[in-house]
Amino acid sequence: MTATAQPEIGRARLRKEDEHLITGRTRWTDNLVLPGMQHLAILRSPVAHACITGIDTTAARSMPGVVAIFTGADLAAEQGSLPCAWPITEDMKAPPAPSLAVDTVNFAGEAVAVVVARGAYEAHDALEKIDVDYDELPIVLDLAGAAADGADLVHPDLGTNISATWTFDSAEAGTGGDVEQAIREAEVLVQRTFRQQRLIPAFMEPRSVVVDPTAAQITVWSATQIPHILRLMLAMTLDIPEHKLRVIAPDVGGGFGGKLQVTPEEVIALLVARRLGKPVKYTESRSESMLAAHHGRDQIQKLTLAARRDGTVTGLKVELLADMGAYLRLVSPGIPILGAFMFNGIYKFGSYHFTCTNVFTNKVPTDAYRGAGRPEATFAVERMMDELAAELSLDPLELRARNWITHEEFPFDTVAGLTYDSGNYEAATARARELFDYDGLRREQAERRERKDPVQLGIGVSTFTEMCGLAPSRVLGSLAYGAVVTGASPHGQGHETAWSQIVADQLGVPFDDVEVLHGDTQTSPRGMDTYGSRSLAVGGIAVVKAAEKVIAKARPFAAHMMECAEDDLEFTGGQFRVTGTEKAVGLADVALAVFAAHDLPEGVEPNLDSEATYDPDNFSFPHGTHLCAAEVDTETGQVRIRSYVCVDDIGHVVNPLIVEGQVHGGLAQGIAQALYEEAVHDESGTLLSGSFAEYLMPSAVDLPSFTTGRTETPATGNPLGVKGVGEAGTIASTPAVVNAVLDAVRQFGVHDIEMPCSPMRVWHAIHTAQGGAR
Amino acid sequence: MRITVTVDGTTYTDEVEPRLLLVHYLRDRLGKVGTVVGCDTSNCGACTVHLNGHSVKSCSVLAVQADGGDVLTVEGLSRDGKLHPIQEAFRDNHALQCGFCTPGMIMQTLDLLAEEPDPDDETVRHGLEGNLCRCTGYQNIVRAVQDAAQRLRGGATSSGDAVIKDAAKAETAGGVR
Numbered sequence: 001m002t003a004t005a006q007p008e009i010g011r012a013r014l015r016k017e018d019e020h021l022i023t024g025r026t027r028w029t030d031n032l033v034l035p036g037m038q039h040l041a042i043l044r045s046p047v048a049h050a051c052i053t054g055i056d057t058t059a060a061r062s063m064p065g066v067v068a069i070f071t072g073a074d075l076a077a078e079q080g081s082l083p084c085a086w087p088i089t090e091d092m093k094a095p096p097a098p099s100l101a102v103d104t105v106n107f108a109g110e111a112v113a114v115v116v117a118r119g120a121y122e123a124h125d126a127l128e129k130i131d132v133d134y135d136e137l138p139i140v141l142d143l144a145g146a147a148a149d150g151a152d153l154v155h156p157d158l159g160t161n162i163s164a165t166w167t168f169d170s171a172e173a174g175t176g177g178d179v180e181q182a183i184r185e186a187e188v189l190v191q192r193t194f195r196q197q198r199l200i201p202a203f204m205e206p207r208s209v210v211v212d213p214t215a216a217q218i219t220v221w222s223a224t225q226i227p228h229i230l231r232l233m234l235a236m237t238l239d240i241p242e243h244k245l246r247v248i249a250p251d252v253g254g255g256f257g258g259k260l261q262v263t264p265e266e267v268i269a270l271l272v273a274r275r276l277g278k279p280v281k282y283t284e285s286r287s288e289s290m291l292a293a294h295h296g297r298d299q300i301q302k303l304t305l306a307a308r309r310d311g312t313v314t315g316l317k318v319e320l321l322a323d324m325g326a327y328l329r330l331v332s333p334g335i336p337i338l339g340a341f342m343f344n345g346i347y348k349f350g351s352y353h354f355t356c357t358n359v360f361t362n363k364v365p366t367d368a369y370r371g372a373g374r375p376e377a378t379f380a381v382e383r384m385m386d387e388l389a390a391e392l393s394l395d396p397l398e399l400r401a402r403n404w405i406t407h408e409e410f411p412f413d414t415v416a417g418l419t420y421d422s423g424n425y426e427a428a429t430a431r432a433r434e435l436f437d438y439d440g441l442r443r444e445q446a447e448r449r450e451r452k453d454p455v456q457l458g459i460g461v462s463t464f465t466e467m468c469g470l471a472p473s474r475v476l477g478s479l480a481y482g483a484v485v486t487g488a489s490p491h492g493q494g495h496e497t498a499w500s501q502i503v504a505d506q507l508g509v510p511f512d513d514v515e516v517l518h519g520d521t522q523t524s525p526r527g528m529d530t531y532g533s534r535s536l537a538v539g540g541i542a543v544v545k546a547a548e549k550v551i552a553k554a555r556p557f558a559a560h561m562m563e564c565a566e567d568d569l570e571f572t573g574g575q576f577r578v579t580g581t582e583k584a585v586g587l588a589d590v591a592l593a594v595f596a597a598h599d600l601p602e603g604v605e606p607n608l609d610s611e612a613t614y615d616p617d618n619f620s621f622p623h624g625t626h627l628c629a630a631e632v633d634t635e636t637g638q639v640r641i642r643s644y645v646c647v648d649d650i651g652h653v654v655n656p657l658i659v660e661g662q663v664h665g666g667l668a669q670g671i672a673q674a675l676y677e678e679a680v681h682d683e684s685g686t687l688l689s690g691s692f693a694e695y696l697m698p699s700a701v702d703l704p705s706f707t708t709g710r711t712e713t714p715a716t717g718n719p720l721g722v723k724g725v726g727e728a729g730t731i732a733s734t735p736a737v738v739n740a741v742l743d744a745v746r747q748f749g750v751h752d753i754e755m756p757c758s759p760m761r762v763w764h765a766i767h768t769a770q771g772g773a774r
Numbered sequence: 775m776r777i778t779v780t781v782d783g784t785t786y787t788d789e790v791e792p793r794l795l796l797v798h799y800l801r802d803r804l805g806k807v808g809t810v811v812g813c814d815t816s817n818c819g820a821c822t823v824h825l826n827g828h829s830v831k832s833c834s835v836l837a838v839q840a841d842g843g844d845v846l847t848v849e850g851l852s853r854d855g856k857l858h859p860i861q862e863a864f865r866d867n868h869a870l871q872c873g874f875c876t877p878g879m880i881m882q883t884l885d886l887l888a889e890e891p892d893p894d895d896e897t898v899r900h901g902l903e904g905n906l907c908r909c910t911g912y913q914n915i916v917r918a919v920q921d922a923a924q925r926l927r928g929g930a931t932s933s934g935d936a937v938i939k940d941a942a943k944a945e946t947a948g949g950v951r
Contacts, residue, residue: 014865021873022861022880024808024848031807120802121791204812204820204874204908253810253874254908286813492872492909657868661910665871668911692817692906700899700912729911 008501008511009720012657015497016516020251027250029208029223034279037210038067040269041123042282043113043130044292045105048141048362048685049154050134052103055113060129065122068276069130071113072102075271080237082327083262085229086334088358092164095155095360097327099264099271105134106154106326107364108685109291111264116272116280139685140362143300143323147359154326154360163324163358164333168340168416170352176415177351179306182315186306190387195754196376198298198323198679200290200689201369202697203491205253207293208283209266211273218274219246222266225255225491231521233262233330234270249519252491256669257368258293259491261330265292290690295679296369298323299336299376305384306351311394311402315351318343318380322358325365331372332365333358338373338467341416345381346425346465346623347403352415362685370669371727374466375734382462382735383752390746396461396739397429397438404463411716418467420621421716425463428647428711432625435709436645441629449747454635456747457642460628460740464732466724467619490518493726494658495535499543501654502720506547507587508574535726536654541718542614549610554590560601561585561593620715620723624648626732630740634748637763639675639741646732647709651723656710659725663708666729672698673730674737676756696756745769777841781806782850790837796830797821799837800847808849808877812906819905822878823847829885831904848877851884859925860884860918869918871909879905883919892923 020026057069072079082097101110113130117123138152145151146161154161170176183189210221218240224230227247235242252259265282273280284292299322306315322336340354385403389396405412407424414420438459445457490496500514517523551571558576559566562583569576577584590608593599597606626646630639646663653659676696680688689695696702714721734755741757742750749769753761778787781804788803800806800823809832812820816834823832824846851858860883863869870876879902886893886901893901898919899912907915 015868017873018865018870021870021876022848022857022864023852024806024877026808026810026873028807028810028874030811031801120798121793202908204818204872204906205810206812252872254872256908286815286818494871661868661871661914664911664913665909666911669908691815692813693815697906697908699904699906700902700916703912705895705913705916706911 008504009652009654011501011655013497013501013511013655015494015658016500017494017496028205028253029210029221029250030281030283032210032221032281034210034212037279037281038116038118038276039120039123040272040280040282041115041117041120041127042111042265042268042288043115043127043132044288045101045108045110045112045134047105047134047136048108049137049139050105051137052101052105052112052132053135054133056131057113059131060115060126063122063126063129065118066115066126067118068116069113069126070100070272070275072098072100075100075268076102078238078271079267080239082264082267083233083237083330084328084332085233086331088166088333088337089164092333093158093160094163094328095158097329099267104137107362108687109364110326111268111292114268114272116276120283140360141681141683141685143298143321143359143361146361147321147357154362161360163328163360165355165357166337166340168352168354170415173417175413175417176349177315179315179317179351179353182306182351183304183317186314187309188307188388188391190305190307190384190391192303192384192387192752194301194303194380194383194752196297196299196301196379197673197755198366199296199369199673199677200679200695201256201258201293201296202290202695203254203256203258206284206286206289207259207263207265208281209269210279210281211269212279213273213277214279217244217246218270219248220266220270221248221250223252223259224249225252225259227519227521230262230266234266237262237267238270247521249491252519255491256370257296257372260368261294263293287691290695291687292364294329294365294367295325295363296366297376297673298366301376301380303380303384305388307388309392311388311392311399313347313349313388313403316343316349316381316384318354320356322356323361323363323366324358325361325363327365329365329367332367335366335368335373336376339377341418342374342377342466343381344415345378346405346423346463347381348405349403349415363681370666370730374727375670375673375731378462378464378466378731379735379738382464383739386461386739386742387751397433400461400463401426401429419618420465421618422713423465423621423623424649424711424713425623425625428623428649429463429625431709431711432627432645432647435647435707436627436629436643438627455631455633456744458630458632458740458742458744460630460736460738460743462626462732462736462739463623464626464728465621465623466727466731467621490535493535493662494655498536498654498658499540502540502543503547506544507550508572509587536722537620537715537718537724538614538616540654540722541616541720542612544719545612545614546610549612550608553608553610554587556601556604557590557594558585561590616717618717620651620717622648622650622723622725622728624728624732626736628733628736628740630737630744632741632744632762634745634766637759637761637766639757639759639762641671641704641737643707644704644733645707645709646729647711648725648728649711649713650725650728651715652712652721653710654720654722660708662725663729664706666727667706667733668698668703670730670733671703671737674734674755674757676702678756775838777838779837779840779843779845781845782847792836792838794837795833796835796837796840797832800832800845806847806849809847810874810877812874812878817904817906818875819882820875820878822881822905824881824884829882848880851880860887860922863918863922863925867914867918867921869910869914875905875907879907879915883922886919887923887926891927893920
C-alpha cells in the first residue's frame with residue numbers, strides 16, 4: 001500500500017534528466033534545424049569606444065551564400081533599447097542600449113552588423129569583407145578613475161560615468177547605531193580595500209537562439225535561464241503583443257546567472273527572422289561568448305571595521321564601486337545591492353553603513369553571476385573578520401563565535417534590516433571543525449612555521465549566510481496523475497527529479513509517474529524562472545500548494561463516489577478513505593471518474609486542474625561554515641588546497657544527491673575566483689582572457705576533493721522547510737581559500753593578496769613584504 | 775572532396791569542403807547532435823569522439839582527415855538499448871548536471887580506461903584534464919570513472935550504491951552527517 005511507502009522527499013533519487021544526456025539524445029538549441037532556416041554571424045567591434053563613421057557591406061553582400069546584411073542603422077527604428085528591469089534609484093542614469101550599435105560602440109565586442117547566409121561557414125566568411133570605419137573616442141577602463149571628477153566619459157550625453165549611488169544606513173533605518181560614532185569610539189579599527197575581479201560565467205553551452213517567424217505566433221528557442229521573463233521583455237522591447245511570442249528553453253547547458261539576460265543576439269535574431277520571414281539560427285563561438293556575454297562581479301570594496309579589544313564588532317562601513325560596463329543589462333544595477341543586506345553576515349554588528357556607486361566603463365556589461373552580490377559581501381566580511389582576528393591575536397573561529405547570532409536568538413532582526421528566521425551557526429561550525437580536524441591542522445601549521453618549512457600551511461575560515469527565494473512564482477499542477485507544469489526553468493539543476501519527489505509525496509503517486517514540464521511559455525504560460533537559489537523555496541512550494549488544491553478539488557468527487565460526507569474523508573497515500581472504515585478510492589480513480597464525467601456531484605467543475613502561485617513572506621537563509629587548508633609554497637607562490645570541509649545548513653533536503661552536486665559545483669566556482677579566474681583587458685580595452693586558453697577555468701587537476709556535511713535547521717517560512725542551495729558553495733569558498741592563503745603568509749607581513757591568488761601574486765606579496773625582490 | 779567515414783557503425787560517403795571540421799560534419803551533415811561544440815580553441819573537450827579507437831577532439835580534426843576512418847560518438851556507445859557501463863556510472867554517481875560536457879567526458883573516459891583499467895584519483899584527474907566541466911566540481915566525475923573502471927573489470931559493488939547509502943544515512947542520522 002502506498003501509504004506506508006518511504007517518503008520521496010529526502011531520498012537520493014537518481015535524476016530523471018540523465019538518461020537522455022548520457023546517451024546524446026539531447027535538445028540543445030543549436031541542434032535545431034528548421035525548413036528554410038538561415039544562419040547568422042555577427043560582426044563585433046574590435047575597439048572599445050568609437051563613433052561609427054561608415055559601414056561598407058558591398059563586398060560582403062556578393063559573397064557566396066550571403067542572403068542579407070543588416071547594420072544598426074537598418075534596425076534602429078525597431079530594435080528599441082535592451083531592458084534594464086531594476087532601477088535602483090529614481091534618478092538612475094540608464095543610457096539607451098541598442099542590440100546592434102547604431103552610431104557609437106562602447107565596448108570591444110559590441111555587435112555592429114549581422115550577416116545572414118545559407119550556412120554558418122558562409123556567414124562567417126562574409127564578416128571579414130565588411131568594412132567599418134571607426135573614429136576612436138577616449139577609452140574609460142579603470143573603475144576608480146571612471147568615478148573620479150574630470151574623467152573621460154563613456155556616455156558624454158549623461159555628463160557623468162556614475163549611473164547611481166545607493167545608500168543604506170542603520171542609524172537612519174532604525175536597525176542599528178551610527179557607524180561614524182562606532183568608528184570614532186573604536187578600540188580597534190581595521191581598514192582594507194579589496195578588489196572583486198571581473199569574472200566570466202563560462203557556462204559550457206555557448207548561447208544559441210533560433211527564431212521561427214513563419215506562423216501567427218513567433219517562436220523563439222533560446223539557451224536561456226529565463227524563458228518567461230525573456231518573452232515579456234522581448235514583447236515590451238519590440239512592441240510585440242506577448243501572446244504573439246512563444247519562448248522555449250530546451251535543454252540548457254548551464255547558466256550560473258550568465259543566461260539570466262535579455263541578449264542583443266536574441267533581439268537581433270528575432271528582428272532578422274521577422275524581416276526575412278524565414279527561420280534563423282545564431283550560435284555564438286566560445287570566444288564571442290567570453291567577449292560579449294555579460295561578465296560578473298568587478299567591484300572595489302572599501303571597508304572599515306570598528307571593534308572593541310574583546311573582539312566585539314561595533315560597526316562596519318562599506319563603500320563600493322561597482323563596474324556596470326558600458327550599459328545596464330537586465331539586472332546589472334541591482335547585483336551589488338543584493339549584497340547590501342549581507343555584509344553583516346551571520347553577525348550582530350552594532351552599526352552598519354553601506355554605499356554603492358555604480359559606474360560605467362568601456363567594457364562588456366556586468367550582471368548576475370552565481371551568488372550575485374552575496375559572494376562579494378561574504379568575501380568582504382569574512383576577510384575582515386580574519387584580519388580582525390589577526391589584529392587581536394584571536395583564533396578566527398573564536399572571534400566569529402563572539403559576534404554571531406546564537407541559535408536561541410532567532411528570529412533575529414539584523415542591522416541590515418532583514419529578519420533571519422532560523423539558523424544554528426554553532427552546530428554547523430562544530431561539525432565542520434570536527435570533520436576538518438581543526439586542532440590537528442593548527443598543530444601542523446605551528447610545526448611548519450617553527451621549522452621554517454618552505455611549504456607553509458594556512459587555515460582559512462568562512463562562515464556565510466545568504467538570502468534565497470526572490471519574488472513570487474507561479475506553477476500549474478494538472479490532473480491527479482501528476483503532470484506538473486512549473487514556471488521555474490532548470491538548466492542543469494535537476495528540477496524534474498526534485499519536483500517529482502515533491503508531487504509523489506503530496507499526491508501519493510509513484511515517482512516515476514510524475515511528468516514535469518518546463519521551459520516552454522506555451523505549456524507553462526506563467527513563471528518567473530530559475531536564478532538566485534529560488535526554485536525550490538518558491539517554485540517548489542508552489543507545486544506543493546497546487547497539489548493541495550488538486551486534493552481539495554478531488555474531495556467532493558470522492559465523497560460522491562463513496563456516498564459519504566466530505567468531512568468523513570481523510571487523504572493519505574494517494575487515497576481518500578472514509579474515516580474509520582476500509583472504504584477507499586484512489587486519486588487516479590477519482591481523476592478517471594471526473595474525466596468520464598457521467599456521474600458527477602452537483603455544482604462542481606469537472607476537472608482537477610489546479611494552479612498555485614507562491615509568494616513567500618520572507619527570504620530563506622541558508623548558512624554554513626567552510627574550512628580550507630592550503631599549502632603555500634613560499635619559493636614559487638604556488639597554492640595547493642590540501643583539504644576543504646564545508647557544512648551547509650540548507651534546511652530540509654528533497655534530494656541529497658542533487659544537493660551534494662550543487663555544493664561541489666559551487667565550491668569549484670568560488671575556488672576558481674580565489675585562485676584562477678580573471679577577465680583581463682589591455683589598455684585598449686581588448687579582452688586578453690578571451691578563450692579557455694587564457695581564462696583559467698579549473699580542470700579536474702586544479703581542484704581537490706571536498707568533504708561535505710550538513711546540519712538541518714528547517715526554514716520557517718515555507719511548508720517544506722527548505723532554503724536553497726545553488727549558490728552556497730560559491731559564496732563561502734572564495735573567502736575561505738583566500739583566508740587560508742593569507743593565514744599561511746601573514747607571518748611574513750602580508751595582509752592582502754588580490755584575487756586570483758596566482759603563484760606570481762603570492763610570490764610577489766611575500767617578497768615585497770619582506771623587502772625583497774619585486 | 776569525397777570522403778567515406780564509418781560513424782557509430784554506419785558508413786557514409788559525402789562530398790565535403792576541405793575546411794569542414796569533423797564535429798560539424800557529424801552534427802550538421804549526419805545529424806549526430808549528441809556531440810557538441812563547447813569552445814573554439816580545443817580546450818574544453820566537449821566535442822571528444824573516438825577516431826580509429828582513440829579519443830580526439832572533433833573540433834580540431836578535419837572531416838577529410840577522418841576519410842576511411844571509424845568514428846565512435848556517444849550516440850553509438852549503448853548497444854541493444856543497454857547503457858554502456860561508463861554511461862551507467864555517470865548516471866549512478868550524479869556525475870553530470872547540465873550534461874553539456876558529458877558526451878566528451880564519457881568518450882574521454884573510454885580512452886582513459888582503455889589505457890589504465892584501474893586508475894587512482896590523480897590518474898583520473900590528469901586523464902580528464904582536457905575536458906572542462908562547469909557544474910560538478912569534478913568530484914563525482916572522478917568517482918564515476920573509478921566506478922566505471924570497476925564495472926568494466928567485472929567488479930560487483932559500485933560507488934554509485936555508496937553515494938545512495940551515504941545519503942540514506944544522512945536521513946536516518948536526523949540530518950547531521
